Amino acid sequence: MTYLSKSNNSFKSRLRIFLFDKIINGQAVDSFLLEEFLQYDLSGKQSLINKFTAEFYHTKRKQNLSGTDMQIDDIYLSMKEAERDLKQMLPNWRKEYFHKVFRNQLQPDKFKELQEADTCYYCEITLNEILELVHNKKIYKKNERGWRMEIDRKEPNQEYSNENCVPACYWCNNAKTDEFDAEEFKPIGKAIGELLRERLKKLP
Structure with a gap:
Protein backbone atom coordinates (compact mmCIF):
# COMPACT_ATOMS: atom_id res chain seq x y z
CA MET A 1 0.00 0.00 0.00
CA THR A 2 1.95 2.97 -1.28
CA TYR A 3 0.89 6.54 -1.91
CA LEU A 4 1.38 6.04 -5.65
CA SER A 5 -0.69 2.83 -5.68
CA LYS A 6 -3.59 4.68 -4.04
CA SER A 7 -3.25 7.44 -6.63
CA ASN A 8 -3.43 4.84 -9.41
CA ASN A 9 -6.54 3.27 -7.89
CA SER A 10 -8.15 6.68 -7.54
CA PHE A 11 -7.21 7.52 -11.14
CA LYS A 12 -8.94 4.35 -12.36
CA SER A 13 -12.11 5.26 -10.45
CA ARG A 14 -12.25 8.68 -12.09
CA LEU A 15 -11.34 7.37 -15.55
CA ARG A 16 -14.07 4.71 -15.59
CA ILE A 17 -16.81 7.19 -14.73
CA PHE A 18 -15.36 9.85 -17.05
CA LEU A 19 -15.41 7.49 -20.04
CA PHE A 20 -18.86 6.16 -19.13
CA ASP A 21 -20.19 9.71 -18.91
CA LYS A 22 -18.74 10.68 -22.30
CA ILE A 23 -19.96 7.55 -24.06
CA ILE A 24 -23.57 7.50 -22.84
CA ASN A 25 -23.85 11.18 -23.78
CA GLY A 26 -22.49 10.58 -27.29
CA GLN A 27 -19.37 12.69 -26.81
CA ALA A 28 -15.98 12.01 -28.40
CA VAL A 29 -13.16 10.59 -26.31
CA ASP A 30 -9.68 11.68 -27.38
CA SER A 31 -6.30 12.84 -26.11
CA PHE A 32 -7.44 16.49 -26.03
CA LEU A 33 -9.62 15.83 -22.98
CA LEU A 34 -6.81 15.82 -20.42
CA GLU A 35 -7.66 19.18 -18.83
CA GLU A 36 -11.34 18.30 -18.70
CA PHE A 37 -10.45 14.98 -17.07
CA LEU A 38 -8.27 16.69 -14.45
CA GLN A 39 -11.15 18.99 -13.53
CA TYR A 40 -13.75 16.20 -13.50
CA ASP A 41 -15.09 15.98 -9.93
CA LEU A 42 -16.66 12.68 -8.90
CA SER A 43 -17.96 14.10 -5.62
CA GLY A 44 -20.84 15.78 -7.47
CA LYS A 45 -21.68 12.79 -9.64
CA GLN A 46 -23.04 10.19 -7.22
CA SER A 47 -26.17 9.57 -9.33
CA LEU A 48 -23.97 8.88 -12.37
CA ILE A 49 -21.76 6.59 -10.28
CA ASN A 50 -24.86 4.72 -9.12
CA LYS A 51 -26.00 4.35 -12.72
CA PHE A 52 -22.61 2.89 -13.62
CA THR A 53 -22.30 0.53 -10.65
CA ALA A 54 -25.92 -0.43 -9.95
CA GLU A 55 -27.39 -0.41 -13.47
CA PHE A 56 -24.70 -0.78 -16.13
CA TYR A 57 -23.12 -3.82 -14.45
CA HIS A 58 -26.47 -5.41 -13.59
CA THR A 59 -28.38 -5.10 -16.86
CA LYS A 60 -28.36 -7.84 -19.49
CA ARG A 61 -25.94 -7.17 -22.33
CA LYS A 62 -28.61 -6.89 -25.06
CA GLN A 63 -30.81 -4.47 -23.13
CA ASN A 64 -30.62 -0.70 -23.35
CA LEU A 65 -29.30 1.39 -20.50
CA SER A 66 -32.24 3.43 -19.21
CA GLY A 67 -32.36 6.98 -20.49
CA THR A 68 -30.25 6.09 -23.54
CA ASP A 69 -30.70 4.30 -26.86
CA MET A 70 -27.50 2.32 -26.28
CA GLN A 71 -27.28 -1.36 -25.44
CA ILE A 72 -25.09 -2.40 -22.52
CA ASP A 73 -22.92 -4.36 -24.96
CA ASP A 74 -22.31 -1.27 -27.08
CA ILE A 75 -21.37 0.85 -24.06
CA TYR A 76 -19.00 -1.84 -22.81
CA LEU A 77 -17.30 -2.14 -26.21
CA SER A 78 -17.10 1.65 -26.59
CA MET A 79 -15.38 1.97 -23.22
CA LYS A 80 -12.85 -0.70 -24.16
CA GLU A 81 -12.23 1.02 -27.49
CA ALA A 82 -11.76 4.40 -25.77
CA GLU A 83 -9.21 2.89 -23.39
CA ARG A 84 -7.33 1.40 -26.36
CA ASP A 85 -7.38 4.73 -28.20
CA LEU A 86 -6.02 6.51 -25.12
CA LYS A 87 -3.48 3.81 -24.24
CA GLN A 88 -0.44 5.82 -25.30
CA MET A 89 -1.72 8.89 -23.44
CA LEU A 90 -2.80 7.27 -20.18
CA PRO A 91 0.66 7.16 -18.53
CA ASN A 92 0.85 10.94 -18.94
CA TRP A 93 -2.76 11.37 -17.77
CA ARG A 94 -1.95 9.26 -14.70
CA LYS A 95 1.15 11.33 -13.96
CA GLU A 96 -0.71 14.62 -14.37
CA TYR A 97 -3.50 13.34 -12.13
CA PHE A 98 -1.00 12.41 -9.42
CA HIS A 99 0.69 15.81 -9.37
CA LYS A 100 -2.26 18.12 -10.05
CA VAL A 101 -5.17 16.31 -8.41
CA PHE A 102 -4.30 13.46 -6.08
CA ARG A 103 -1.69 15.26 -3.99
CA ASN A 104 -4.34 17.85 -3.15
CA GLN A 105 -7.16 15.36 -2.60
CA LEU A 106 -5.31 12.97 -0.31
CA GLN A 107 -2.40 14.93 1.05
Whole structure:
Protein backbone atom coordinates (compact mmCIF):
# COMPACT_ATOMS: atom_id res chain seq x y z
CA MET A 1 0.00 0.00 0.00
CA THR A 2 1.95 2.97 -1.28
CA TYR A 3 0.89 6.54 -1.91
CA LEU A 4 1.38 6.04 -5.65
CA SER A 5 -0.69 2.83 -5.68
CA LYS A 6 -3.59 4.68 -4.04
CA SER A 7 -3.25 7.44 -6.63
CA ASN A 8 -3.43 4.84 -9.41
CA ASN A 9 -6.54 3.27 -7.89
CA SER A 10 -8.15 6.68 -7.54
CA PHE A 11 -7.21 7.52 -11.14
CA LYS A 12 -8.94 4.35 -12.36
CA SER A 13 -12.11 5.26 -10.45
CA ARG A 14 -12.25 8.68 -12.09
CA LEU A 15 -11.34 7.37 -15.55
CA ARG A 16 -14.07 4.71 -15.59
CA ILE A 17 -16.81 7.19 -14.73
CA PHE A 18 -15.36 9.85 -17.05
CA LEU A 19 -15.41 7.49 -20.04
CA PHE A 20 -18.86 6.16 -19.13
CA ASP A 21 -20.19 9.71 -18.91
CA LYS A 22 -18.74 10.68 -22.30
CA ILE A 23 -19.96 7.55 -24.06
CA ILE A 24 -23.57 7.50 -22.84
CA ASN A 25 -23.85 11.18 -23.78
CA GLY A 26 -22.49 10.58 -27.29
CA GLN A 27 -19.37 12.69 -26.81
CA ALA A 28 -15.98 12.01 -28.40
CA VAL A 29 -13.16 10.59 -26.31
CA ASP A 30 -9.68 11.68 -27.38
CA SER A 31 -6.30 12.84 -26.11
CA PHE A 32 -7.44 16.49 -26.03
CA LEU A 33 -9.62 15.83 -22.98
CA LEU A 34 -6.81 15.82 -20.42
CA GLU A 35 -7.66 19.18 -18.83
CA GLU A 36 -11.34 18.30 -18.70
CA PHE A 37 -10.45 14.98 -17.07
CA LEU A 38 -8.27 16.69 -14.45
CA GLN A 39 -11.15 18.99 -13.53
CA TYR A 40 -13.75 16.20 -13.50
CA ASP A 41 -15.09 15.98 -9.93
CA LEU A 42 -16.66 12.68 -8.90
CA SER A 43 -17.96 14.10 -5.62
CA GLY A 44 -20.84 15.78 -7.47
CA LYS A 45 -21.68 12.79 -9.64
CA GLN A 46 -23.04 10.19 -7.22
CA SER A 47 -26.17 9.57 -9.33
CA LEU A 48 -23.97 8.88 -12.37
CA ILE A 49 -21.76 6.59 -10.28
CA ASN A 50 -24.86 4.72 -9.12
CA LYS A 51 -26.00 4.35 -12.72
CA PHE A 52 -22.61 2.89 -13.62
CA THR A 53 -22.30 0.53 -10.65
CA ALA A 54 -25.92 -0.43 -9.95
CA GLU A 55 -27.39 -0.41 -13.47
CA PHE A 56 -24.70 -0.78 -16.13
CA TYR A 57 -23.12 -3.82 -14.45
CA HIS A 58 -26.47 -5.41 -13.59
CA THR A 59 -28.38 -5.10 -16.86
CA LYS A 60 -28.36 -7.84 -19.49
CA ARG A 61 -25.94 -7.17 -22.33
CA LYS A 62 -28.61 -6.89 -25.06
CA GLN A 63 -30.81 -4.47 -23.13
CA ASN A 64 -30.62 -0.70 -23.35
CA LEU A 65 -29.30 1.39 -20.50
CA SER A 66 -32.24 3.43 -19.21
CA GLY A 67 -32.36 6.98 -20.49
CA THR A 68 -30.25 6.09 -23.54
CA ASP A 69 -30.70 4.30 -26.86
CA MET A 70 -27.50 2.32 -26.28
CA GLN A 71 -27.28 -1.36 -25.44
CA ILE A 72 -25.09 -2.40 -22.52
CA ASP A 73 -22.92 -4.36 -24.96
CA ASP A 74 -22.31 -1.27 -27.08
CA ILE A 75 -21.37 0.85 -24.06
CA TYR A 76 -19.00 -1.84 -22.81
CA LEU A 77 -17.30 -2.14 -26.21
CA SER A 78 -17.10 1.65 -26.59
CA MET A 79 -15.38 1.97 -23.22
CA LYS A 80 -12.85 -0.70 -24.16
CA GLU A 81 -12.23 1.02 -27.49
CA ALA A 82 -11.76 4.40 -25.77
CA GLU A 83 -9.21 2.89 -23.39
CA ARG A 84 -7.33 1.40 -26.36
CA ASP A 85 -7.38 4.73 -28.20
CA LEU A 86 -6.02 6.51 -25.12
CA LYS A 87 -3.48 3.81 -24.24
CA GLN A 88 -0.44 5.82 -25.30
CA MET A 89 -1.72 8.89 -23.44
CA LEU A 90 -2.80 7.27 -20.18
CA PRO A 91 0.66 7.16 -18.53
CA ASN A 92 0.85 10.94 -18.94
CA TRP A 93 -2.76 11.37 -17.77
CA ARG A 94 -1.95 9.26 -14.70
CA LYS A 95 1.15 11.33 -13.96
CA GLU A 96 -0.71 14.62 -14.37
CA TYR A 97 -3.50 13.34 -12.13
CA PHE A 98 -1.00 12.41 -9.42
CA HIS A 99 0.69 15.81 -9.37
CA LYS A 100 -2.26 18.12 -10.05
CA VAL A 101 -5.17 16.31 -8.41
CA PHE A 102 -4.30 13.46 -6.08
CA ARG A 103 -1.69 15.26 -3.99
CA ASN A 104 -4.34 17.85 -3.15
CA GLN A 105 -7.16 15.36 -2.60
CA LEU A 106 -5.31 12.97 -0.31
CA GLN A 107 -2.40 14.93 1.05
CA PRO A 108 0.83 13.09 1.95
CA ASP A 109 0.54 13.99 5.65
CA LYS A 110 -3.01 12.59 5.78
CA PHE A 111 -1.86 9.42 4.00
CA LYS A 112 0.89 8.97 6.59
CA GLU A 113 -1.58 9.53 9.42
CA LEU A 114 -3.88 6.85 7.99
CA GLN A 115 -0.99 4.44 7.56
CA GLU A 116 0.09 4.90 11.15
CA ALA A 117 -3.38 4.61 12.67
CA ASP A 118 -3.77 1.82 15.23
CA THR A 119 -7.58 1.56 15.46
CA CYS A 120 -10.15 0.44 12.89
CA TYR A 121 -12.79 3.06 12.08
CA TYR A 122 -15.50 0.39 11.77
CA CYS A 123 -14.96 -2.23 14.46
CA GLU A 124 -12.53 -0.28 16.67
CA ILE A 125 -10.18 -3.27 17.01
CA THR A 126 -6.63 -2.11 17.76
CA LEU A 127 -3.33 -3.35 16.42
CA ASN A 128 -2.37 -4.46 19.93
CA GLU A 129 -5.51 -6.60 20.14
CA ILE A 130 -4.78 -8.09 16.73
CA LEU A 131 -1.20 -8.90 17.76
CA GLU A 132 -2.49 -10.57 20.91
CA LEU A 133 -4.83 -12.73 18.84
CA VAL A 134 -1.99 -13.63 16.49
CA HIS A 135 0.33 -14.46 19.37
CA ASN A 136 -2.30 -16.82 20.78
CA LYS A 137 -3.00 -18.41 17.40
CA LYS A 138 -6.55 -17.08 17.19
CA ILE A 139 -6.28 -15.53 13.71
CA TYR A 140 -6.93 -17.81 10.73
CA LYS A 141 -6.57 -15.68 7.59
CA LYS A 142 -4.43 -17.13 4.79
CA ASN A 143 -2.53 -14.07 3.57
CA GLU A 144 0.00 -11.53 4.83
CA ARG A 145 -2.45 -8.68 5.34
CA GLY A 146 -3.68 -7.59 8.75
CA TRP A 147 -0.46 -6.40 10.40
CA ARG A 148 -1.42 -2.76 9.96
CA MET A 149 -4.52 -0.75 9.28
CA GLU A 150 -5.48 -0.38 5.64
CA ILE A 151 -6.98 2.68 3.95
CA ASP A 152 -10.65 2.41 3.07
CA ARG A 153 -12.94 4.73 1.14
CA LYS A 154 -16.12 5.53 3.09
CA GLU A 155 -17.92 6.00 -0.24
CA PRO A 156 -16.33 3.10 -2.09
CA ASN A 157 -16.77 4.34 -5.66
CA GLN A 158 -15.56 7.86 -4.99
CA GLU A 159 -11.89 8.80 -5.17
CA TYR A 160 -9.37 8.63 -2.35
CA SER A 161 -9.42 11.93 -0.48
CA ASN A 162 -8.81 13.40 2.96
CA GLU A 163 -12.54 13.36 3.70
CA ASN A 164 -13.34 9.98 2.13
CA CYS A 165 -10.57 7.86 3.67
CA VAL A 166 -10.47 6.11 7.04
CA PRO A 167 -8.26 3.43 8.61
CA ALA A 168 -9.76 -0.05 8.50
CA CYS A 169 -8.57 -3.42 9.71
CA TYR A 170 -8.12 -6.18 7.15
CA TRP A 171 -11.33 -7.96 8.22
CA CYS A 172 -13.53 -4.89 7.86
CA ASN A 173 -11.90 -3.70 4.65
CA ASN A 174 -12.23 -7.17 3.16
CA ALA A 175 -15.88 -7.54 4.15
CA LYS A 176 -16.94 -4.03 3.14
CA THR A 177 -15.59 -4.34 -0.44
CA ASP A 178 -17.22 -1.84 -2.82
CA GLU A 179 -20.74 -2.86 -1.81
CA PHE A 180 -21.33 -0.86 1.36
CA ASP A 181 -20.79 2.75 2.29
CA ALA A 182 -19.48 3.66 5.74
CA GLU A 183 -22.86 4.12 7.42
CA GLU A 184 -24.24 0.87 6.01
CA PHE A 185 -21.16 -1.04 7.12
CA LYS A 186 -20.88 0.34 10.67
CA PRO A 187 -23.21 -2.31 12.23
CA ILE A 188 -21.33 -5.06 10.39
CA GLY A 189 -18.02 -3.65 11.60
CA LYS A 190 -19.34 -3.57 15.15
CA ALA A 191 -20.25 -7.26 14.90
CA ILE A 192 -16.78 -8.12 13.54
CA GLY A 193 -15.18 -6.30 16.46
CA GLU A 194 -17.39 -8.07 18.97
CA LEU A 195 -16.53 -11.46 17.49
CA LEU A 196 -12.78 -10.81 17.55
CA ARG A 197 -12.98 -9.59 21.14
CA GLU A 198 -14.89 -12.73 22.12
CA ARG A 199 -11.81 -14.67 21.06
CA LEU A 200 -9.72 -12.44 23.31
CA LYS A 201 -12.01 -13.14 26.26
CA LYS A 202 -11.49 -16.90 25.82
CA LEU A 203 -7.71 -16.68 26.04
CA PRO A 204 -6.24 -18.48 29.07
